[in-house]
Amino acid sequence: MNTLKIAIQKSGRLHDESIQILKDCGISVYNGNDQLKVTASNFPLEVYYLRNSDIPQYLIDGVVDIAIVGDNLLVEKGQNIQIAEKLGFSKCKVSVAVPKIFDYNTIQDLNGLRIATSYPKTVLDFFNSKGITVDIHQISGSVEIAPNIGLSDAIVDIVSSGSTLFKNGLKEVEVILQSEAVLAVSPQISEEAKALLNKLQFRIQSVLRSRKSKYILMNVPNHKINNISNILPVLKSPTVMPLAEKGWSSVHSVIEEDTFWEVIDQLKEAGAEGILICPIEKMVL
Ligand SMILES: Nc1ncnc2c1ncn2[C@@H]1O[C@H](COP(=O)(O)OP(=O)(O)OP(=O)(O)O)[C@@H](O)[C@H]1O
Ligand SMILES: O=P(O)(O)OC[C@H]1O[C@H](OP(=O)(O)OP(=O)(O)O)[C@H](O)[C@@H]1O
Ligand SMILES: [Mg+2]
Incomplete structure (x- = not known):
């Protein structure tokens, strides 16, 4: 039988959320503490638990069809690898940082230095x-310590909250790129595997959409329904149902997480009462 082979980080920053997104797609897999290859029970999917840094090469070689990796790693090692979907987690930057006491004005200040x-x-x-021109010193981890031990003048590494930089007396001076977890596709993927990928991607899109949205219900006097409807950025038009109390309706809609608080304030001002917000399990368009 046809299966889709997916690489997932064995352990580390991406592991838990990668498993979670499969779970939210209704695909249950054993979490791989001692097994490096597992088969999902309810979707034709084989999961390979691998080191993150090895995953781009497995994609290039066609050993796996797809993978969940950080976009930043594809920039580093993933020539020819397409991104099917941005997954919205593990967001970070790849940045240049220098010691706090470095009098940094422009990028020219780094010319000829060790990174x-x-x-x-x-x-x-x-x-x-x-x-x-810079002199690159490649190390595989604990990069932020390099300037303190005299190995380099500056560093380039992942920055998220900035606390690792702060703790090591460094400051961010240039952002090279923004990254997040992505669903990456092997250039060698077969047509059969591609058909399975389309199925999986359809589920992932429903999950991502629902993560970004909330279901909203509120009570509205009938003469204010038009005003309220204009505020709601709906999929189609809102659902309006009469309440037992005469002259009032219950209005239902979907709103996006990002604009959530602004929209709620506007709805209250426009006369909505008893506003309820609920999570959405899946959203199929
Ligand atoms: N502090 C962070 N905040 C958000 N995302 C991060 C952070 N650090 C790393 N990432 C993202 O998660 C990915 C995996 O990072 P992690 O540190 O778990 O593995 P690694 O050390 O790069 O690799 P390996 O699995 O080969 O040991 C990175 O490529 C990056 O995209
Ligand atoms: O800006 P921050 O929120 O402090 O995050 C940035 C740090 O996180 C990552 O390291 P990680 O904790 O993954 O350790 P590692 O070097 O063992 O991969 C990265 O390499 C930075 O050191
Ligand atoms: Mg790391």
Whole structure:
């Protein structure tokens, strides 16, 4: 039987949310503490638990059909790898940082300096594009310590909250790229596997949509329904149902997480009462 092969990080930043998104798609897989290859019971999916940094090569070689990886890793190692879907978690930046006492004004200040990083290609491409020469020192982890131990003058590494930089006396001076977890596709994927990928992607899109949206219900005097409807950025038009109390209706709709509080304030001002907000399990368009 046809199966779709997916690579997922064995352990680390991406592991839990990768398993969770499959779960939300109705696909249950064993979480791989001791098994490196597992088969889902209710979808033709084989899961390979791998080191994150090895995943782009497995995609290039066609050992797996798809993978969940950080976009930043594809920039570093993933020539020819297409992104099917941005997944909205593990958001971070890849940035240049220097010691706090470094008198940094422009990127030219880094010319000729030593940069420690785990992402040499990303760094080289970035500085080449700016016409600046740097001396790259490739290390595989704990990059933020490099300036303190005299290994480098600056670093390029992942920044999220900025607390690792802060704790190591560094400051961010340039953002090279923004990253998040993505569903990446092997250039060698077969037509059969592609058909399964389409099925999986359809489910993932429903899950992502529902994560971004809330179901909203409110009571509205009938003469204010038009005003309220105009505020609601609905999928189609809102559902309106009469309440037992004469002259009032219950209005139902869907709103986006991002605009949520603004919309609620406007609805209250326009006369909505008893507003209820509920999570959405799946959203199929
Ligand atoms: N602090 C962070 N906040 C948000 N996302 C992050 C953070 N650190 C890393 N990431 C993202 O998660 C991915 C995996 O990072 P993680 O540190 O778990 O693995 P790794 O050390 O790169 O790889 P390996 O599995 O090979 O040991 C990174 O490629 C990046 O996209
Ligand atoms: O801006 P922050 O929120 O502090 O996050 C950034 C840190 O997170 C990552 O390391 P991680 O914790 O994954 O450790 P690792 O070096 O073992 O991969 C990254 O390499 C940075 O060091
Ligand atoms: Mg890490």
